[in-house]
Amino acid sequence: MTSSAPDPVEVNGDRLWQSLMGLAEIGAYDDERTGLRGVDRLALTDADAAGRRQVIAWMEDAGLAVRIDRMGNIYGRREGTDPTAAPVLTGSHIDSVATAGAFDGCLGVLGGIEVVRTLNERGIRTRRPIEVGIFAEEEGVRFGTDMLGSAVAAGRLPLDYAHALTDRKGLTLGGELTRTGFDGPTDVRLDPPHAYVECHIEQGPVLAESDVPVGVVTGVQGISWQEITIHGRAAHAGTTPTHLRADAGLAAAQIIVHLRELVDSGEYGDLRATVGHLIVYPDLTNIVPARAELTVDLRNPDDAQMTRAEEALAAFLRDLENSRPGLTLTTRRMAKTPYVPFDEGVQKTIAQAADDHGLEHISLLSGAGHDAQEIAALCPTAMIFVRGEYDGISHNPREYSTPEACARGVSVLATTLLRLADQD
Structure with missing residues (x-):
């Protein structure tokens, strides 16, 4: 890292929350069991396609150069001062299960865009580029394989295998990419980033039980x-x-x-x-x-x-x-x-960022799968967990994190990305 770490960066929590709630309206439905507003954006459905188009618009408004690969993964790039340097990558997914809330995956994607907006407003340049990724079919509920887009991007699964997968109606993933217009032209295999950091709602009760706002994720179980x-x-x-x-x-x-x-x-x-x-x-x-x-x-x-x-x-x-x-x-x-351990160096950078924001934190293992476990095969990787409410329930319309908790987690993400992007 450079001799003097950049100061902590606070993001605009109100704007982040507006983005989260705006995206939640795409694919929204009224859940009869809970009486709440839920989200249904199965991968590569019309609702998912509409959500993707909205997020691409937000990326472009933030000055990101957008590319789409042959798997439908989307990347928005903010250039650094060194055009030859490998980027620092962040992101997650916006596809959902059929009975979702507003935060799973979306917090990581919209949080990454909010980081870019904040850096732009403050005139902060980084040595390395920063990229925000949206990975296709992370949930796996439509085409039967979770973390699918990131698994193909990282090289664990071949593209032809993914394109041939079918849903319960017999529709292929490749056909749905074409139908929705997300069969992008760029190569799906990612060049190794410098590092990858994913911010995600915890989807569990550990942070709430420990009464801390932020978790430093040590890895993902098998x-x-x-x-x-x-x-x-x-x-x-x-x-x-x-x-x-x-x-x-x-x-x-x-x-x-x-x-x-x-x-x-x-x-x-x-x-x-x-x-x-x-x-x-x-x-x-x-x-x-x-x-x-x-x-x-x-x-x-x-x-x-x-x-x-x-x-x-x-x-x-x-x-x-x-x-x-x-x-x-x-x-x-x-x-x-398999079980995937995360990089200790990136974990330390996250922990130091949380300390510098005055936020108590704990280390914990993720019980859920995430795109980060796939990208960990390419580069040093770790995750930031944000506290959820109601016992951390997720994959349910009751999934909830407060505006303050989301802003704190994404501020830690911003500081972490800034410091990683200034590394040699």
């Missing part, structure tokens, strides 16, 4: 996604004796219960297991299900323990199939990423 399809035999609910049934719905329930038993056993470390999607066919009241589909989401900060848990699940599936005549089970890997 994630395993798979889809299980169970083929049984349809039968009349009233006339078919229980012992003659091949009930795909019952088998799905047994899998769910077994997953909880794996977690509760304590034999697989800090394992977490979730079945977030479950559907049976023909989905009629008086017919024994002939088929069931479910997804399994496993999380573990220890890769060896994750492997053991996956092996235990696979063994259970084999035993279930063998013990139930008429049942067949197939599995499909949707995604798998």
